[in-house]
Amino acid sequence: MVAAYVWDYARGMAMLRHFWDAAAALDPAAAALDEGRRFPLCGPEPLARLWTEAGLGEVEVRAVEVATVFAGFDDYWRPFLGGQGPAPGYLASLTEEHRRALRDLLRARLPSGPDGSIPLTARCWAVRGVQLG
Template sequence: MKTNEIRFRDGLAYERYMGIWSQLAGEVFLDWLAPAAGQRWLDVGCGNGAFTERVIARCAPSSMHGVDPSQQQLAYARAQPALQAAVFDEGDAMALPYEDAAFDIAVMPLVIFFVPEPARGVAEMARVVRPGGSVAAYAWDMLGGGFPYEMLLAQMRGLGHAVPSPPSPEASRTEALRELWSDAGLEAIETRAIEVSRTFADFEDFWSTALGAPSVGSTLAAMAADEHTLLKARISALLPVDAEGQITCRARANAVKGRRANPAP
């Protein structure tokens, strides 16, 4: 594996590391979308189904599909009781395995910066929704410090470690998202920022969660003992701790939505 590649293979570890963050941001995102009930949904890059579950619980879809390249993540999603009504397919965001106009809504939660060619991914979402259908996404503000674990990554880089990064972090910028949606021919484009916070029980809860990260977990585990101790001490000193020992971390995502144009009369 190249040092800059990130692979998601453990659905349970991902749920603790990022699934909870995804659902927190996803609640705000769904409030903003305000979709009608009875829609045909597609979750592109569904992973372990964390966001898919929120759609089913909140939006009463008439059908729910998720697509992801990771067999392991899909296996986790298929095993969840709350996701038994969903259909999960293995596939590539840049070549979706669906017919034109097959869905009413296509969403890409926390994924666009992982797509090597984001424009192709957005064009594919636009293709598979019906005229008048919605295409939307939200992504951590990777270049603006919005990633939930950016403090940890910065400290690791400061110690000289190469931290894996997604292939298209620039696609998470608000301006880039608006341009991608416009270039795909989508209309009525809107953007917004999403800010969320998550509370860890204590430092060890935060640290053990980080150890399960696909992006940095293996690097942390391979560190020499003295360097590992130094990094833990630095992070512990930087994290905000309340009187009960709890740690609240904040993150920021950028969101975009648009509509596929209706054909000219």
């Protein structure tokens, strides 16, 4: 058996989806850095096709979704300040003014609960197949 999982950057990683949508609204060039565009393999159809083309049978792809609830905006924003990865790297490249505009746009767009928490989800695609013959 061969199995793997990949994050659904295009539609399932709400934390990143909100970030890149806001970044692209302020800076259309940011869209080129979006993992959803850069990793088209991270979806059910491309994964099934890859496994099948590799000669695997009984291919199954399924979604695994988990809640990613942030205590508040600072809890959401903090991981982007580390500089590691495409989104934090992009954020680090911005002027303070542009970084503040992105932060404010995200704060306005993100859903929030009555307690100020930000309830999001993260989805990955799990794929498995068995070697034929």
